[in-house]
Amino acid sequence: MTGRQLSRLLRDVRAGRTSIGDAVERLRALPFEDLGFAKVDTHRELRTGFPEVIYCTGKTVDQVLAIGRRVVERHRVALATRCCPEVYEAAKEEFADVTYHETARVMVIGKPPRASGRAKPVAVVTAGTADVSVAEEAAVTAETMGCRVERIYDVGVAGLHRLLGHREKLAGARAIVVVAGMEGALASVVGGLVSAPVIAVPTSVGYGASFEGLSALLTMLNSCAAGVVVVNIDNGFGAGYFAGILVRSAKAR
Numbered sequence: 001m002t003g004r005q006l007s008r009l010l011r012d013v014r015a016g017r018t019s020i021g022d023a024v025e026r027l028r029a030l031p032f033e034d035l036g037f038a039k040v041d042t043h044r045e046l047r048t049g050f051p052e053v054i055y056c057t058g059k060t061v062d063q064v065l066a067i068g069r070r071v072v073e074r075h076r077v078a079l080a081t082r083c084c085p086e087v088y089e090a091a092k093e094e095f096a097d098v099t100y101h102e103t104a105r106v107m108v109i110g111k112p113p114r115a116s117g118r119a120k121p122v123a124v125v126t127a128g129t130a131d132v133s134v135a136e137e138a139a140v141t142a143e144t145m146g147c148r149v150e151r152i153y154d155v156g157v158a159g160l161h162r163l164l165g166h167r168e169k170l171a172g173a174r175a176i177v178v179v180a181g182m183e184g185a186l187a188s189v190v191g192g193l194v195s196a197p198v199i200a201v202p203t204s205v206g207y208g209a210s211f212e213g214l215s216a217l218l219t220m221l222n223s224c225a226a227g228v229v230v231v232n233i234d235n236g237f238g239a240g241y242f243a244g245i246l247v248r249s250a251k252a253r
Contacts, residue, residue, distance in 0.1 A: 104136035127156030141240030181205025184216025191225025
């Protein structure tokens with residue numbers, strides 16, 4: 001339940017349009033609903049501005065659908081990350097409005113809020129094509145939170161002129177998500193070019209000495225560029241969500 005929905009419910013009770021009993025039934029599941037295998041946080045949008053997100057890894061198809069059903073009943077949209085095609089195929093049979101982003105491994109149930117065409121975008125930047133799956137997880141997450149997203153892919157430091165060709169787009173972004181594996185240097189380069197906050201995402205892309213993303217993670221953590229924050233290895237969702245928070249905070253001012 002959102003703050004707006006709760007306010008409307010209370011006004012309806014005060015005006016006599018909704019009985020106290022009906023209001024109690026609607027509030028019964030707050031602040032969480034116990035499904036036995038999961039406790040769905042139905043209060044999360046009220047507290048944080050966005051509903052609980054479903055992490056599909058380790059859950060059965062039926063469990064994902066059950067959680068998704070509860071989230072969609074109480075909110076306009078449900079976001080499921082690390083989602084496999086099998087879950088999507090089952091979801092299509094149950095939900096009228098469901099979209100699967102295969103590269104991102106993200107499923108969206110319902111209709112996300114529409115981004116204003118005049119709003120400053122979140123720029124999602126990758127060093128290489130191999131980083132795109134993590135970048136798309138970030139991009140789709142930010143879009144589901146109502147952000148406009150500008151994708152700038154395959155502009156790593158091995159060919160720096162490719163990045164510099166997008167300086168105007170970078171300068172116009174509200175927040176920038178930089179996704180890079182190998183040595184992870186791209187985040188520092190972008191951080192030195194822009195005034196917007198940079199959210200660095202190390203990926204597990206790379207040869208043996210990259211240690212499955214640890215090398216990129218340490219490079220990003222040791223960045224000398226101010227304004228760069230770092231999420232965990234391959235955590236596109238965390239980066240996209242944080243970008244969404246930054247955009248929402250800017251709108252509130």
